[in-house]
Amino acid sequence: MTPTVIVVGGGYGGIAVAKALDDVADVTLVEPRETFVHNVAALRATVDPEWTDKIFIRYDGLLSRGRVVRDRAARVSATEVELASGVRLPADYVVLATGSSAPFPGKIDSLVRDDAVTRLHRTRDALLRSSKVLLLGAGAIGLEFAGEIKAAWPEKSVTLVEAGTDLLGGRFPGEFRAELRRQLDALGVHLLLGTSLRALPEPDAGSLRPFTVTTAEGDVLAADLWFPCFGAEVRTDYLDAGLAAARQPDGRLAVTSQLRLAGQETVFAVGDVTAVPELKQARAAGEHAEVVAGNIRALIGGEPVRHEYRPAPDAMLLPLGPAAGAGYAPEWGLVGAEATAQYKGTFFLDDYRELLGARVSA
Structure with missing residues (x-):
C-alpha cells in the first residue's frame, strides 16, 4: 500500500513538504485557513491596496494526488492525527508545520x-x-x-x-x-x-x-x-504524551539534525515550530522542507536517512517600503537600498504561486 504522510500546517514549510512527497505517498495536508497566506508580503498588503488580494493563494493546485483538508489538528501522535471535527487520519509519517503566530498585521490571523x-x-x-x-x-x-x-x-x-x-x-x-x-x-x-x-x-x-x-x-x-x-508564539499543545517530551519551554520542538522530532523515527518538524537556533524565515522553512522530504522519501524506499540540516548564518533582506531597505549576508556583505528593493520588490510571489499551482502573474 502507498504510505500515508500527514502534514499538519499549510504555511511555507508545510506546502513545500506536501508538494515534494505528492508523487510517492498518500499526502494529506491539514490546514484551518481557507487559503495560503503569503505573510512575507503582509505589511506591503496593509498599506498598498494592489497587494491586498495577491497574498491569498488557494490550495487547490498544490497537490495532484493528495488532498488538503480544511481543519485543525486537535491531537497528534506518531501514528495518527485527530482533527477538531473528530475525524482521525492514520499516518505512517507525520510532519509538524504549524508555524507561529504574531500580532496583526505582521501576520494575518484570520482563517477566512x-x-x-x-x-x-x-x-x-x-x-x-x-x-x-x-x-x-x-x-x-x-x-x-x-x-x-x-x-x-x-x-x-x-x-x-x-x-x-x-x-x-x-x-x-x-x-x-x-x-x-x-x-x-x-x-x-x-x-x-x-x-x-x-x-x-x-x-x-x-x-x-x-x-x-x-x-x-x-x-x-x-x-x-x-x-x-513583537511577540511571535507557537502552539504545540496538540501533541500527545508520546510526542510532548520534545516541547521546549517556549513551545518550540526539539529536533535532530535530520529534523526528526527528538526521540521519534517517523515524526518530523519544519519551520517556525522547530527549536533550531536560527532566524525564523520562509527561506529556512523551505530548506527544512527539502531535508524532511528527502528523508521521508529515503525511508519510503527502504534506504538510510542521510539528509541533515545545518542552520545558515544570519542573513536578511529588509525592505523599508518599495524603494528603500537594506540587507546583509556573510557571502554578500551589506546590500543597499536599490538591490534590496529589486530583490524584494515582488516578495517572490510568483515562486509561491507556482508552488501552489496558481496562475503566475504577468
Missing part, C-alpha cells in the same frame, strides 16, 4: 480570506486617517512596517519604541544596523531605543483614537494609532 481582506482594508483606512502612529518593537516587523507607512504617507508621524539598545536586537553587524538607522532617519521615522512604556496604550491595537503613553523615563508620547510588532 474575506475576513482578512476586510481587516486589511480597515487597517489601511485607520492608517490613512491617523496623524501619529506608534510602533512597539524594532525587530524586522517593526522596522519594515515603519518603512512601509512612511513610504505610503511621508507626512505621517511614525515613532518606533524599542526596549533594546539597538535595532534587530543587535544581532547583525553594525554596518547593517547603521544603514537601516540612516534610511529610517531619512524617511523621518523617530526611533526611541533603550526604553519601554510604563503601560500599553488604552485603545485596542489598530484602533484609531488619540492617546498618550509614558516611557520608563517619564517622557510622554502622543499618538492616535498603535501596533505591537
Whole structure:
C-alpha cells in the first residue's frame, strides 16, 4: 500500500513538504485557513491596496494526488492525527508545520480570506486617517512596517519604541544596523531605543483614537494609532504524551539534525515550530522542507536517512517600503537600498504561486 504522510500546517514549510512527497505517498495536508497566506508580503498588503488580494493563494493546485483538508489538528501522535471535527487520519509519517503566530498585521490571523481582506482594508483606512502612529518593537516587523507607512504617507508621524539598545536586537553587524538607522532617519521615522512604556496604550491595537503613553523615563508620547510588532508564539499543545517530551519551554520542538522530532523515527518538524537556533524565515522553512522530504522519501524506499540540516548564518533582506531597505549576508556583505528593493520588490510571489499551482502573474 502507498504510505500515508500527514502534514499538519499549510504555511511555507508545510506546502513545500506536501508538494515534494505528492508523487510517492498518500499526502494529506491539514490546514484551518481557507487559503495560503503569503505573510512575507503582509505589511506591503496593509498599506498598498494592489497587494491586498495577491497574498491569498488557494490550495487547490498544490497537490495532484493528495488532498488538503480544511481543519485543525486537535491531537497528534506518531501514528495518527485527530482533527477538531473528530475525524482521525492514520499516518505512517507525520510532519509538524504549524508555524507561529504574531500580532496583526505582521501576520494575518484570520482563517477566512474575506475576513482578512476586510481587516486589511480597515487597517489601511485607520492608517490613512491617523496623524501619529506608534510602533512597539524594532525587530524586522517593526522596522519594515515603519518603512512601509512612511513610504505610503511621508507626512505621517511614525515613532518606533524599542526596549533594546539597538535595532534587530543587535544581532547583525553594525554596518547593517547603521544603514537601516540612516534610511529610517531619512524617511523621518523617530526611533526611541533603550526604553519601554510604563503601560500599553488604552485603545485596542489598530484602533484609531488619540492617546498618550509614558516611557520608563517619564517622557510622554502622543499618538492616535498603535501596533505591537513583537511577540511571535507557537502552539504545540496538540501533541500527545508520546510526542510532548520534545516541547521546549517556549513551545518550540526539539529536533535532530535530520529534523526528526527528538526521540521519534517517523515524526518530523519544519519551520517556525522547530527549536533550531536560527532566524525564523520562509527561506529556512523551505530548506527544512527539502531535508524532511528527502528523508521521508529515503525511508519510503527502504534506504538510510542521510539528509541533515545545518542552520545558515544570519542573513536578511529588509525592505523599508518599495524603494528603500537594506540587507546583509556573510557571502554578500551589506546590500543597499536599490538591490534590496529589486530583490524584494515582488516578495517572490510568483515562486509561491507556482508552488501552489496558481496562475503566475504577468
